Amino acid sequence: MALLEVDDLRTYFHTREGVVRAVEGVSFSVEKGETLGIVGESGSGKSVANYSLLGLVPCPPGRIESGTARFGGIDLLRCSAEERRAVRGRRISMVFQDPMTALNPYMTIGEQVMEPLLVHEGSTRGQARERAAATMDSVGIPDASKRLSDYPHQYSGGMRQRVMIAMALITKPEILIADEPTTALDVTVQAQILALIKKRQQDLGMAVILVTHDFGIVAGVCDRVLVMYAGRIVESAATRELFRNPRHPYTKALMASMPSAHAKGEELYTIPGMPPDLARPMTGCPFAPRCEHAVDMCRRGATALVEIAPGRASACLRVQAGEL
Amino acid sequence: MAKFIIGRVLETIPVLLIIVTMTFFLVRLAPGGPFDAERNVTEETRRQLNEQYNLNAPLWRQYTDYLGHLIHGDLGPSFKNSSRTVNEVIGAGFPVSLELGLYALCVALTIGLAAGISAALRPNTVRDYAPMTFAMAGICIPNFVLGPLLVLVFALWLEWLPVSGWDRPSEKILPAITLGATYAAYIARLSRGGMLEILSQDFIRTARAKGLSEARVVLRHALRGGLQPVVSFLGPAAAGLLSGSFVVETIFQIPGLGRYFVQGAFNRDYTLIMGTVLFYATLILIFNMAVDVAQACLDPRQRRA
Numbered sequence: 001m002a003l004l005e006v007d008d009l010r011t012y013f014h015t016r017e018g019v020v021r022a023v024e025g026v027s028f029s030v031e032k033g034e035t036l037g038i039v040g041e042s043g044s045g046k047s048v049a050n051y052s053l054l055g056l057v058p059c060p061p062g063r064i065e066s067g068t069a070r071f072g073g074i075d076l077l078r079c080s081a082e083e084r085r086a087v088r089g090r091r092i093s094m095v096f097q098d099p100m101t102a103l104n105p106y107m108t109i110g111e112q113v114m115e116p117l118l119v120h121e122g123s124t125r126g127q128a129r130e131r132a133a134a135t136m137d138s139v140g141i142p143d144a145s146k147r148l149s150d151y152p153h154q155y156s157g158g159m160r161q162r163v164m165i166a167m168a169l170i171t172k173p174e175i176l177i178a179d180e181p182t183t184a185l186d187v188t189v190q191a192q193i194l195a196l197i198k199k200r201q202q203d204l205g206m207a208v209i210l211v212t213h214d215f216g217i218v219a220g221v222c223d224r225v226l227v228m229y230a231g232r233i234v235e236s237a238a239t240r241e242l243f244r245n246p247r248h249p250y251t252k253a254l255m256a257s258m259p260s261a262h263a264k265g266e267e268l269y270t271i272p273g274m275p276p277d278l279a280r281p282m283t284g285c286p287f288a289p290r291c292e293h294a295v296d297m298c299r300r301g302a303t304a305l306v307e308i309a310p311g312r313a314s315a316c317l318r319v320q321a322g323e324l
Numbered sequence: 325m326a327k328f329i330i331g332r333v334l335e336t337i338p339v340l341l342i343i344v345t346m347t348f349f350l351v352r353l354a355p356g357g358p359f360d361a362e363r364n365v366t367e368e369t370r371r372q373l374n375e376q377y378n379l380n381a382p383l384w385r386q387y388t389d390y391l392g393h394l395i396h397g398d399l400g401p402s403f404k405n406s407s408r409t410v411n412e413v414i415g416a417g418f419p420v421s422l423e424l425g426l427y428a429l430c431v432a433l434t435i436g437l438a439a440g441i442s443a444a445l446r447p448n449t450v451r452d453y454a455p456m457t458f459a460m461a462g463i464c465i466p467n468f469v470l471g472p473l474l475v476l477v478f479a480l481w482l483e484w485l486p487v488s489g490w491d492r493p494s495e496k497i498l499p500a501i502t503l504g505a506t507y508a509a510y511i512a513r514l515s516r517g518g519m520l521e522i523l524s525q526d527f528i529r530t531a532r533a534k535g536l537s538e539a540r541v542v543l544r545h546a547l548r549g550g551l552q553p554v555v556s557f558l559g560p561a562a563a564g565l566l567s568g569s570f571v572v573e574t575i576f577q578i579p580g581l582g583r584y585f586v587q588g589a590f591n592r593d594y595t596l597i598m599g600t601v602l603f604y605a606t607l608i609l610i611f612n613m614a615v616d617v618a619q620a621c622l623d624p625r626q627r628r629a
């Protein structure tokens with residue numbers, strides 16, 4: 001029994017321009033202690049899928065249209081507000097992309113890091129303060145106990161992201177969702193933050209869902225990877241398998257467009273065309289218009305994620321047919 | 325923080341000096357003099373009056389004399405009421421205006437904040453549109469219309485409250501509402517806008533992701549930032565409310581500062597005009613300073629400088 005089991009999640013935004021199908025039938029599971037990578041171009045629905053799990057989708061215009069997310073005996077998508085609050089920030093925590101805007105500029109760092117303890121564990125302020133300092137220390141913030149009374153603007157970007165991580169880990173959650181935790185940071189800081197997440201994961205034995213648009217990050221950190229495109233999972237595999245033998249044309253294209261896949265001076269590969277407009281109804285494979293292997297069948301038939309080998313699934317009809 | 329406050333106090337001195345200078349020469353530029361309207365005054369008496377009030381001296385001399393008195397806090401004698409000094413006039417009128425202003429401020433804050441915040445929590449629903457339409461009306465209806473309207477309904481028609489006066493508590497309700505209504509409307513709109521802006525910020529999502537109750541998200545995470553526009557507005561608003569409104573004081577027969585000010589202007593009572601203008605300017609400066617301090621308390625990013 002997986003720790004978290006998401007089945008057929010659909011999240012749409014009902015906007016004036018039409019219904020934006022941001023997440024269109026996503027299913028996956030997270031095992032205890034593993035690191036699951038979710039990769040995809042910007043706009044492919046990675047954030048919305050994760051927000052859906054924690055009830056963070058702005059509603060209106062967003063709405064979860066279908067699906068279940070089983071976690072510890074409850075369905076996160078259908079539970080009461082109270083049940084959800086007891087999970088989020090306590091058993092499932094989240095770290096966001098931009099540490100400059102994700103912390104409250106009006107509150108001290110200490111107040112913010114202590115808050116989950118005060119709310120979820122009924123700690124006294126003294127206890128919470130002590131644990132906040134200890135947790136901040138464990139994520140590599142120097143002089144943590146002295147810096148509790150500082151405000152976010154007195155911290156650098158990298159330090160703020162460490163604060164975010166401390167705040168997420170202070171309750172020792174079972175799952176940490178890290179939504180592009182290093183995208184807004186300098187390259188040198190990126191590696192430190194990833195190493196930190198990895199280390200704390202081992203210490204606490206928690207599962208991590210690592211969302212990124214960068215395959216380079218996936219390779220070093222994740223056990224398993226989901227590749228998302230246009231709100232769907234198009235391929236899933238163990239990281240090593242995926243890198244050795246990417247099957248879906250989109251996965252191949254995404255890997256080829258990765259900066260580190262290129263020798264210096266060589267021109268960067270970019271996937272031709274644009275991601276589809278999610279407000280338009282789609283028939284066939286969403287990647288078909290940009291795919292060099294697309295045939296008639298791809299433009300007509302419906303796609304579904306199908307297991308093609310143990311632990312490995314693809315939504316490409318031609319891969320499923322054994323043609324690619 | 326102390327340094328910040330001292331700096332702000334010192335900054336006000338040149339501002340006040342400019343205001344004194346401008347009003348001093350502006351009131352004297354206006355056609356007519358303080359004693360022109362007096363009937364049965366011979367040339368001789370007029371000359372004597374001018375002499376008595378130092379109006380025969382060269383203008384620059386009058387100016388420096390005025391400044392000299394001002395430094396000692398003396399605003400001079402009222403030209404029209406030779407028995408009273410301007411200090412006495414303000415001392416008599418201001419407490420009344422202050423009381424009225426405080427009631428009006430309470431009305432404005434209570435109604436304005438309640439309407440604005442509850443609207444922001446349910447944007448684009450009836451609970452948003454209803455109070456905001458009301459607020460728009462509150463801004464559009466001038467108080468010289470609202471005052472008589474309230475009197476008509478609550479005093480003359482329903483006979484719940486007295487028409488005018490300023491002695492019994494019941495007499496203070498309608499003036500406070502009349503004066504506070506416009507401010508309540510502005511506060512409602514400002515607090516709605518401020519709260520909506522803050523509630524759309526990333527850090528509110530973070531707060532929700534931490535599993536906080538909606539009440540805690542609003543009260544602990546959103547309110548401080550969301551009310552900043554209201555706090556900025558409170559500086560000029562409080563000065564305006566507390567220094568009295570001529571219209572409301574006239575409608576309800578209230579012996580406040582606003583009425584003296586307008587009388588002074590009609591009568592070319594130079595010292596009374598100057599005194600009230602200066603008093604009003606000082607109030608505005610003080611309130612703006614208080615707002616800056618309050619802002620710095622609310623927003624840690626403004627505390628440097």
Ligand SMILES: Nc1ncnc2c1ncn2[C@@H]1O[C@H](COP(=O)(O)OP(=O)(O)O)[C@@H](O)[C@H]1O
Pocket residue numbers: 013015020022040041042043044045046047048049058061062278
């Ligand atoms: N509040 C919203 N209103 C309308 N559309 C939205 C909203 N939030 C996200 N979307 C749409 O959902 C899609 C997926 O967005 P997102 O999950 O943020 O992508 P990713 O995280 O993969 O970059 C995008 O097309 C985006 O335009």
Ligand SMILES: [Mg+2]
Pocket residue numbers: 046047048179180
């Ligand atoms: Mg995203």
